[in-house]
Amino acid sequence: MSSQDQQIDTETAVQSTQEDRMEGADDRFNSKLREAFGSSPFILTKFDQFMNWVRGSSMFMLQFGIACCSIEMMATYAIKHDLDRFGAGIPRASPRQADVIIVPGTIVSKFAPRMKRVYDQMPEPKFVVSMGSCTISGGPFQQGYNVVKGAEEVIPCDIHVPGCPPRPEALIYGVAKLQERTANGESSPVTVKPYELEQFGDLEQDELVDHLAQDIDEETLVMRYNWADSP
């Protein structure tokens, strides 16, 4: 081996990080996609389709625990089940950073207005996975005097995951279904009978409203529950 060759070898070995980066930059950034699309560097797609694919592939979940189901939801995020494998595993503490809200538990009269507000704070497009029987119908507590008979009384839901509580596998299946639908641009037919947040002054006058009029300001936001009409 000549001394010149040795010289070159040493040079290669001390190649700077910057040079290293420049070399093969294309491979580094594009390799997988390049392989997938062949020699053409262009992908032809509709922008909407592309956005749907993006949305379905990276979902930020709202860190939102209500009741028993949230324990199973945590188990779904944690090791063994690891929802992150499916591109949907980052719990965000703020609703303003979240795409998906998993509603994991019983909704009661005092909490429904707050949940509505949290949902309203999420940016569009937003999706709702209702987890467990309580969010479908009130579940085992349906007969309770204080229990809202399902999440759909308050906010629209895209996916229902039944169970009491659903196993983590079931929740993963629900989230995967949601991703699939989102990626395909399908939306769920939403049938909501909403309990809206409205100003107290806008409520229909009846005995109850008259009775409360001295305690509640006209502009206060309220939610009115007509339990007799609930399923």
Next chain:
Amino acid sequence: MSLEDPQDQRGAQEGELVGVTDEGVDYDALEALLGDHVIGRESHVNAEAFVIRPDEVQDVLFALRDEAGFDHCSAVTAQEYEDRYESIYHLKKYDDPTQEVGVVVPTSKRAPRSQSAEPVYRTADWHEREAYDLIGIDYDEHPDLRRILLPETWQGHPMGLDYNQDQPQVVTFESHTNPLAEDQEDDESDTMFINIGPHHPATHGVLHLKTVLDGEQVADVKPDIGYLHRCEEQMAQSGKYRKEIMPYPDRWDYSSAGILNEWSYARAAEDLADLEVPEYAQVIRTMAAELSRMAGHMLAVGTFALDVYGDFTAIFQYAFRDREKILNLLEDLTGQRLMFNYLRLGGVAWDLPEPREEYFDKIRDFLDELPATVEEYHNLLSSNEIFQIRCVDTGVLEPDVAKSHGATGPVARGSGIDYDLRRDDPYGYYPELDWNVITEDGCDNYARVLCRLQEVEQSARIIEQCVDLLAEWPEEDREIQSNVPRTLRPDEDAEIYRAVEAAKGELGIYIRSDGTDKPARFKIRSPCFSNLQTLPEMAEGEYVPDMVASLGSLDIILGEVDR
């Protein structure tokens, strides 16, 4: 065991207390102590109860607390009869919870007013607010008699007899104003009000803390609960004793501590209906209950690490890894991961899974790994400097304050109160087994976490002994359920208050029977409800992050706080 010599102290005190004999409580001596205050006497299954006038509550309770040593107001049950309202104070002693007495306060139907017990037992504050909220009894001299579980604008008292469940309700959504603002005359030291929750990562569910800050320090904190009040008592009252109530206890403390909750109902109902439980079933119950306790404590430790130093990647995941192992064992046993519904009145639902040897091996494998796992927790958590800075000497809860608030479980034991119903009020198979009650003297957040970690080891000891017993159990003696009548109808007007040591502390059930197959009143004394009351004591004057740490160290489960 950290208390120096509890037996001697106990003996010294008892000499001066009224009504203490070797056979338990001498109720005649207590009646003599109370004298004219007593207008009647009732026999509950667990203890005698004195009926007193509603305007003499404090006199009676002061006497019972100071002269007779009843320092633990375990629960306050309120109920409505056809002809009267009634509040029952269930009193116990921290030194010996088998010494119990009830104080029954009837009030008239027309104007249900009763004197508050809050000056005697501070824990009565929330209990009486709950009674006011759900039943509608007014407590005179109560410092802050408002609704606690239901929204302020709620109409009617839903656990009363003539409540119409179909009437509409209006619930407000308001931002709260600073309750201390008016007190601040000095412009430079004005306070700031912040709402922590009801949707907040640090509140362990849907708890709302109305917090007033002075600079960075907590000037005032008021827990606002009821965001998960899902009518557990109503559900239990509309179910039949035999099978329709048992699924609900799983959903009180849902941190996979379900078996412990089921046991509280099973114990109360079995004592009420006088049912036997075969010894074999008791061993299985003990083993399953301790597995549950371990899973619950793992969750507590994992989420606590998440609270105090954002440890989502190590401790939290480790804790869930170990929980999964426990849940697998429980799933093999009960068929469910979280809502076990495994206990039955008079025994358990079915025998251990076949092949038994394989199941025992699985448990033993888990137990063999456990010491190394706990060591790992100690390395990562309790000997972590950041963790120690956050936890040592923060959230201090003095023992007498804890007692006055009715704190139990690891919260009490972390304050040096040597109180564990598994030992002090024995049930199940615990008295036959060799294990220790863990206490820590630190009174701070750190002590409470150490308690839980050590209790996990003690649970492992109990399970190990149970597995050995079960493996040796002769095949012909494996009776899993005693003979229980198809329809249970306990005697009319039988009343009982019974508690077990759940993962969070003393979980008590009060049942009154009216001779039908459903309970006439079913009251849940939740340990978290009482423990949460201590939060202002620990947090006021401290920094906000220390309050979050204190809240985490209480290990509340909102399903059990709100019921």
